[in-house]
Amino acid sequence: MFSYTLPCGGFKTVTTMTNEKITFDPPVYEQRYCYAIQILEDPRWTKQIKKVVEFGCAEMRLFNLMRRIETIEHILQVDIDEELLKNNLSRVNPLISDYIRQRSGPLRVEVLKGSVADSSEELRGTDVVIGLELIEHVYDDVLAKIPANVFGFMQPKIVIFSTPNSDFNVIFTRFNPLLENGFRHLDHKFEWTREEFKSWCLDIVEKYPNYLVSLTGVGDPPKDFESVGNVSQIAVFVRKDLLDKPLVDPLPSKTEPVDEFTTPYKSLQVVDFPYYTDTRTVEEKIWAEVEYELHRCMRSEDNFDIQHQVYKMPMDLLLQHTQSFGATPDILEKLLEENDMKVEDGYIILEENPYNEEDDLCFNNDTSEVSYEEVPQREDVEENWDLV
């Protein structure tokens, strides 16, 4: 066991209980997502996290948050319910704005139909495994295979599991009875007390001594009922090398064959997010901005010097607008000179574009004197459509 604390030291949540109901702010599911994201973004290891597998991803809501982390390069969304995945496939597509403001690094998303108990090839090389409110939905046979698959086969750096805390149910039953199966949800196969979950976790770290586990939770108990614990309990497993501790067992080799009884995953969708590595030099970037600023300047009549019939752009304004790109007075001066721009008394002098008025787009601008050409006229009879 070790004690993991979020880099932010935990977040502010409010649990309010009245005679009628209990509310959590933010909602518990949001707290879970937020917790998982904070772990992924923990500066201690965030740079070492490239591949994340989420089991039981359902509607793929967590994906929407994970995909904003620019250093993650590979996200696997795994669920056993193929139809549910198919109905939500569009959620892993990039948005239009993702093509405009592109990521700085690649991101591949794979949506896979498969079981958390199966050691499919796609799972190799995973850095983080996430399974939120997953284990309570599986029958014993599957549950029994999870540790071997995750900790034995995948051996990621971090594993996050969450599951309901049945100690908390006494609070819920103040308002509503549990469902007919005795749980919070019809599909739950069990709900564990904190002790039960802890012992499951401790069994794992005993069998897989490369890992340390920290138990925590989200959804704080209401005031004066602290003893029931959190609504949802969370186990964070961290591989010892991540905490600068020596590993007990060697890590698996990449070529170790998978269990022959395992069912391979079915790939439903693979999406590559657009990304762009800007290879321009700082000066090139600044110059592109300068061009933009100069162009804008010429769009406003306010910048037109009537006397000299030129547009003027103040140098200090240009500097102000390009500073964030690293511009300094020296760099600007150098770039303007290189590009043959005229600078006078702190202003950049811009000659206007050749005259072009609205209708000139279709007006013949040919000013050369052209002799009058007689266009041969056909001798046709003048038409008359009037009825005589």
Added chain:
Amino acid sequence: MSDQTRGRRRLSGHGDDPCSSSEQGPRPKVFKASGSSTAITTVGSAPTASGRPSGSSTAITTVGSAPTGSGRPSRYDLRYEIINTRPSDVVTKQGTDGMQIRLQTNFFRLITTPKWRIYHYHVEFEPDIEMVRVRRGILSDHSNVLGSAFIFDGKQLFTTKKLEKDLTRLQGTSKTEINYTITIKYVGTISTAESRFLQVLNLILRRSMKGLKLELIGRNLFDPNAKIMLREHHMELWPGYETSIRQHERDILLCTEITHKVMRTETVYDILMRCINNPARLQEDFRTNVLGLVVLTDYNNRTYRINDVDFGQTPRSTFSCKGKDVSFVDYYLSKYNIRIRDQKQPLLISKNKDKAQNTQKDEMVILIPELCRVTGLTDNMRNDFGLMRAMSNHTRMNPQRRIERLHTFNRRLQNTPESVKVLTDWDMRLEEQLIKLNGRVISPQKIVFKANKVSAGNGADWTREFRAATMLTTPRNGLSRWAVIAPERNSRELRTLLESLMRVGRGMGFNISNPTELKIRDDRTGTYVRAMDDCARLDPMLVLCLVPNNNVERYSSIKKRGCIDKAIPTQVVTIRVANNRGLMSIATKIAIQINCKLGYTPWMIELPLSGLMTVGFDIAKCSRDRSKAYGGLVASMDLKENSTFFSTVAECSAYDVLANNLWLMLAKALRRYRYEHNKLPTRILFYRDGVSSGSLKQLVEYEVKDIAEKLKQEYQKAGENTQPMLAYIVVTKSSNTRFFTDSYQNPPAGTIVDDVVTQPERFDFYVVSQTVRQGTVSPTNYNVVYSTIGLSPDQIQKLTYKMCHLYYNWSGTTRVPAVCQYAKKLATLVATNLHAIPESALEKQLYYL
């Protein structure tokens, strides 16, 4: 306990999260209003002031699914509506005159067998199922019976394969292990004249395009991976395709137009940062820069129009979300893992009047400048020659290149197995070659000057000929009494300008005398206006103002003084013009404009028909108040002996389909005609521009009927013993249809197409009325929605082409009939500069040129 299961899975029953299907990804914008008021804050919706997500979160998309049998037609559906506007007595819409020309088009044929039909079935479930998604799920298990090509909207089923029996019963089981009986009952086939036919076709098209890996933005598909970056303009151009499929004259055709989407890389926050160097004017500057902009948010694919800015709030402010107060900072962090960097920026307000999104009218959506990406071009940008040139360098395509791109598109579809499979499943095949057809070229028209007639030539341009011609009519004593206002320091430029004007005037038979000169000390707007008041006492025929630059405020003030208060035509010229090398050709243009503004005529055409009044109508949106618009109506008073026009303008609602003041305007024109000719016109040819595609039906049902009825009454009242003869023609400039010659050139001006790519339910034709030197020419579409005019298709087509020769700002043909071009120009002047109705004393002068 819903909090515990939120974000979880596998709810009992069919209780799939109702909002999950309508969240992300480019989607059609139509939502059925939902009866449920359980507001669920969906991912993908922005927080709203009322705490409700924008757009109905429990929405069911109606489009992209299938035509709804009973659902009221949404705006989106209107696009697929087939409106029969062909007047019933039209025997043929094809003309025969002119020289035959072989043309290629941007259409591909979809080949079907002669027996190809779309069959319509009605589907019922026993016991009944409410959720459409569940109904679809259960039915999709029966693809062994139905095949893979069917469209099912929950009730109606469409397929090209006829089932063995007219009544089919199937057994199905839901995930919750309830057994259902499915009854599929044959209703009939769908005729090609039905709107549903069009809807089904477009759904098939959309499915077949899915495999192309293109992004759907609005209605069109774009390829962001092939984008062109214009860094110096903070812009990107995304190449794409605009496609539509429908039953044309003989076949089902796929129209494909190559387009480009302008994407701006700036956020609204970048605009804010630009305003910050002037703190005193920050709020005002920012407002003027962002109000009316359409933005795309970073966290969903929706677009919003910015209606207001709230400087009193910041992202730290809270809004009510599911009964709790949440700050915008926290909201975006928890919903999207997006961190708002500047927590002091103001907030944007969108009243989302997007008619396509059936949201509550007063609903407001609050947006964060940092997360809003600006889309589209502002008027300012459109007027930016440098920018437009930079863009057109990338987007302009000559016919050759366009045809190549069309073939590339075709190959892309043919080589995408998914796409081909969709078409094959529906028993369709896309032809590889572009559709070819025969057009006709109307011979060049004659331009009538005072002493001579010249042919407009094959290029439909008489600029050269014009230089040696005398204008048809000019004031008897020329421009004898007029005034100029110019800054004192620009005396030299004024002299140059006046000399040039007099010189070119003499050449055109237009005598320009020395004006009264008013020298002003400064170039302030007020100074110009005072000077105008001073010279108004001289009762000038025209006032020319020499101004230092194109300042909009000054221009507007001068125009207002002239058009509204004093009824004096004005000519505004910038000093730059006087300094320009091309001054002579510009002076020619100014002299013609002045002559027109006085009410005289540079040239006319030969019109083989007497008693004809042609009318043009167009709309421009008010620059100040986007809910307002102005409609301009311009009518020819005489085209036989002279060519003069009557112009009038009225305010109308920007959202109203009907131009509500239309009849009043037309009545004014009729009275004027009667005053000049002692009788009402024998024939009226009405060109109606400014009709959006979705409003054709209403136009035909209300506006046209109303005008025809009122016209009849007017003729009776006037004691005319004849019925008015009217043709009502809807003009569409922005058609996607393109024509190319066999030798990969633009077709010549005067090319008419009235077959193959026209629509069977319409009396429509295309006219290529302009010659373009660069890029591809756009033909204009004319749809005759009403006709008692008693002219043959040949005559209507020819008249239309003739009418494109009368726009006096340009010595060549225009894309639309001159009366439409004038109406547009007039409406635009009023909507952007005057914001009030001009003095009626000017109605017989083209004062707005």
